[in-house]
Amino acid sequence: MEIPIIYKDQNLLVLNKPAGLLMHGVAGKKQPESAQGETLAAWLLKNYPEVRAVGDDPVTRPGIVHRLDKDTSGVLIVARNQKTFDFLKDLFQRRLVQKTYLALVAGRLNKKSGIIKKPIGIKTGSTKRSTASSKMQKEAITEFRVIKRLEIAGREFSLLEVAPKTGRTHQIRVHLASIGHPVAGDALYGKSGNKLEGLARQFLHAKSIEFNMPSGERVRFEADLPEELRKILGE
Numbered sequence: 001m002e003i004p005i006i007y008k009d010q011n012l013l014v015l016n017k018p019a020g021l022l023m024h025g026v027a028g029k030k031q032p033e034s035a036q037g038e039t040l041a042a043w044l045l046k047n048y049p050e051v052r053a054v055g056d057d058p059v060t061r062p063g064i065v066h067r068l069d070k071d072t073s074g075v076l077i078v079a080r081n082q083k084t085f086d087f088l089k090d091l092f093q094r095r096l097v098q099k100t101y102l103a104l105v106a107g108r109l110n111k112k113s114g115i116i117k118k119p120i121g122i123k124t125g126s127t128k129r130s131t132a133s134s135k136m137q138k139e140a141i142t143e144f145r146v147i148k149r150l151e152i153a154g155r156e157f158s159l160l161e162v163a164p165k166t167g168r169t170h171q172i173r174v175h176l177a178s179i180g181h182p183v184a185g186d187a188l189y190g191k192s193g194n195k196l197e198g199l200a201r202q203f204l205h206a207k208s209i210e211f212n213m214p215s216g217e218r219v220r221f222e223a224d225l226p227e228e229l230r231k232i233l234g235e
Contacts, residue, residue, distance in 0.1 A: 001021075001038060001043060003015050003016065003017065003018065003021075003040075003043060004016040004223075006075065006221050006222075006223060007221055010080065010081075011079070011080055011081060011083075011084040012077060012078060012079055012080055012084050012088070013048065013063075013077070013078040013080060014075060014076070014077055014078075014209075014221045015040075015075075015076045015077075015078060016073070016074065016075065016076075016223040016224075017040065017068050017072075017073055017074060017075075017076045017206075018073055018226075019070075019071050019072065019073040019201050019226065019228075020070065020071060020201065021039070021040055021070065022039045022040070022070045023039065023040050023041065023061070023064060023067045023068065023070070024039050024040065024041035024060050024061050024064065025039055025041065025060060040064070040076075041060065041061060041062055041064065044062055044063055044064075044078060045062055048063070048078075048080060050080055050081070051063030051078065051079070051080060053082070054079055054080065054081060054082050054085050055079070055082075055085055056089075063078045063079050063080060063085065064078060065077055065078065065079055065085060065088045065089055065092065066092060066097075066167065068206055069170065069173075069202075069204070071201035071202050071204075072202065072204045072205065072206065073204075073205050073206065073223070073226050073229075074101070074205045074206025074207060074223045075099075075206045075207070075208060075209045075221050075222065075223045076206065077209065077221075084214075087214055088211075091211050091212075092167065095165060095166070096211060096212070097209060097210070097211045098163065098208075098209070098210040098211065099163065099164060099206065099208070099209050099210075100161060100162070100163050100206075100207045100208045100209075100210075101161070101162040101163070101164070101172060101204060101205060101206050101207055102147075102159065102160070102161060102162070102203075102204075102205045102207050102225060102229075103144075103159075103160045103162050103172060103176065103183050103203060103204050103205075104157055104158070104159050104160075104183065104184040104203035104229075104232065104233070105157065105158050105160060105176050105181040105182060105183055105184060105194070106155070106156075106157060106181055106182055106184060106190065106193050106194035107156055107157070107158065107180065107181045107193075108149050108156040108157075108158055109144075109146050109149070109158045109160070109181060111146070112145065112146050113143070113144060113145040113146065114143070114144055115141065115142070115143050115144075116140075116141070116142045116143075116144070116175040116176075116178065116179060117139075117140075117141050118131040118140060118175060118178055119131065119137040119138060119139055119140055120137065120138060120140040120168045120169075120170075120171060120174055120175075121135055121136050121137035121138065122135050122136050128188065128189075129168070129169055129170045129171075129174045130174065131174060131175070131178045138166075138168055139166060140164075140166045140168045140171050140174075140175065141164070141165040141166050142162060142163070142164050142165065142166075142171060142172060142175040142176075143162070143163045143164075143165065144160045144161065144162045144163070144176075145160065145161045145162075146158055146159070146160055147159045147160060147161055150233070152196060152232065152234075153196065153197060155193070157184060158181065159233065160176075161207070162176075170188075170189070172204060173186055173188070173189045173202065173204065174189060177189040177190060182194045183202045183203055183204050184196050184199060184202070184203040184232075185199040185200070185201055185202045185203050186202040186204075187202075196232060198228075198231065198232060199228075199229075199232055200228075203229055203232065205223070205225055205226065205229060206223065207222060207223065207225070208220055208221060208222040208223070209221050
């Protein structure tokens, strides 16, 4: 398997993660295989063995500072040494990393932009996340802006630029579903109305990430929208 490299230096990697690739396995369990036949963690260990000792849990998540869902594509940062890992982790914890996603959602959003402020927790009796009454709720904030509204297969959809201000599991998917506009193709949080022919996964792509390097230099890394998602938009 090949993973496109957007940027590389002695301290970090910036990857364009393909959809279908699982980030890592579960500690103490056999490493699962993704659709491509391995996890990102396994790929990193094979291609960049120096990450073996990097991170809070290097056995399971070597060098991995943040995550993307298995079926979400786009920009992902990996630390190649512990000093860089600690630096990036601190930036994420202080919300100094600006992340931007593209999401196609079901229905027409009449507002041009908005902010969703709803705590997210684990739905009782499952591992599914929810903004409804649930256990272990944590603050979650998501900003969105409508790029365009379009009709696909006779139904209305909206293409959004989304900026999560917190980093909860499934945050964008849960928040957009909570306002009645689930991400297209999201089988977990959507219904039949958000399915599209030719779309085999959720239409969610990490478009860019922006932060300050240790030198103070402001950097921005971007990943183009994958071909299978461009086709859905008719591009």
